[in-house]
Amino acid sequence: MNVAALIPAKGFANAKHRLARLLDAAQRELLVEAMLRDVLSQVISARGLEETFVVTGDSGVSEIASSLGAKVIREKEERGETEAVVFALGELKQRGIQTVLIIPADIPLVRSSDVEILLEQIAGHDSTTPFALLTPSHDHMGTNALLLSPPDLIKLRFGYDSFSYHLGEVAAKGLPLRVLENDRIALDIDEPQDLERFLSAGIRDSESYGRILRIGRS
Numbered sequence: 001m002n003v004a005a006l007i008p009a010k011g012f013a014n015a016k017h018r019l020a021r022l023l024d025a026a027q028r029e030l031l032v033e034a035m036l037r038d039v040l041s042q043v044i045s046a047r048g049l050e051e052t053f054v055v056t057g058d059s060g061v062s063e064i065a066s067s068l069g070a071k072v073i074r075e076k077e078e079r080g081e082t083e084a085v086v087f088a089l090g091e092l093k094q095r096g097i098q099t100v101l102i103i104p105a106d107i108p109l110v111r112s113s114d115v116e117i118l119l120e121q122i123a124g125h126d127s128t129t130p131f132a133l134l135t136p137s138h139d140h141m142g143t144n145a146l147l148l149s150p151p152d153l154i155k156l157r158f159g160y161d162s163f164s165y166h167l168g169e170v171a172a173k174g175l176p177l178r179v180l181e182n183d184r185i186a187l188d189i190d191e192p193q194d195l196e197r198f199l200s201a202g203i204r205d206s207e208s209y210g211r212i213l214r215i216g217r218s
Contacts, residue, residue: 001098001099001122001125001127001149002050002096002097002098002099003048003049003050003097003098003099003100003101003119003122004049004050004051004052004053004092004097004099004100004101005043005046005049005051005052005053005100005101005102005103005115006052006053006054006055006085006088006089006092006100006101006102006103007036007039007040007043007052007053007054007055007070007102007103007104007105008054008055008056008081008084008085008088008102008104008105009036009054009055009056009058009061009065009105010056010057010058010061010078010081011056011057011058011060011061011078012028012029012030012032012033012058012060012061013025013029015028015029015032016028016031016032016106016189016190018190018191018192019031019189019190019191019192019195021192022192022195023215027215030211030215031189031208031211031212031215032105032106033064034108034206034207034208034210034211035105035106035107035108035189035208036061036064036065036105037064037068037207038108038110038206038207038208039103039104039105039106039107039108039110040052040054040064040065040068040069040070040105041068042110042111042112042114042115043103043110043112043115044068044069044070045112046112046113046115046116046119047112047116047119048115048116048119048120048123049101049115049119050097051071051097052069052070052071053070053071053072053073053088053092054070054071054072054073054105055072055073055074055075055084055085055087055088056072056073056074056075056078056084057074057075057076057077057078057079057084058078062074073087073088073091073092075087080158080159081104081158081159082156082157082158082159085102085156085158086156089151089152089156090152092151093150093151093152097151098127098149098150098151099122099127099131099147099148099149099150099151100146100147100148100149100151101115101118101119101145101146101147102145102146102147102148103115103144103145103146103185104144104188106188106189106190107144107184107185107186107187107188107189108187108189108198108206108208108209109183109184109185109187109198109201109203110184110185111184111203114182114184114185117180117182118133118135118145118147118180118182118185119147121133121147121178121180122147122149125149127149130149130150130153130173130175131147131148131149131153131175131178132146132147132148132149132153132154132170132173132175132178133145133146133147133148133178133179133180134146134147134163134166134167134170134178134179134180135179135180135181135182135185135186136163136179136181136186137163137186137187137188138183138186138187138197140163141160141161141162141163141164142158142159142162142163142188143158143162143163143166144185144186144188145180145182145185146166153173153175154166154169154170154172154173155169156169167179184201184203187201189208195212198212199212
């Protein structure tokens, strides 16, 4: 069974509006870029993945993804996360990818070992049998990882309360309910308190951590 990772990533301009009371636009752009680099580095180094793809409509994101060893699925224009992922899954299925791990670009705590834990859940699985595994965000409102075989197994909808939506889609297919909690994958950076959680996690060997420290000193 071949397994690929898929990371949707928008351009950095005007990113993370909910952090605006702490960070100005330029600082937010630098932070989002740092998070993308951190996530990509960890995912690409995880064992068990044949390839890592980034879907984006932004040339800057494309350059960074390619430089780090990911393959780029280029949208003609930036659309919402759901539309980007659905578009990319169609491309991956045409390329013969049987299983896809979808994760966001704003979970800077993630480590390659976390990705490997998810992939272990499908090790030895019969590729002809549908499989779905979900990892929620820390508040259980978002879906921060989806492991799907085949890639288009369920309908997707990212954003507010996506975790409940995806649970419902899995149930509608009559599939076993597989949920794997992971504290590092669960922390996506959207709100000021998310930055506090990130800094308190004690993982300092990341570009994102260094970026936040430099912002704090400026």
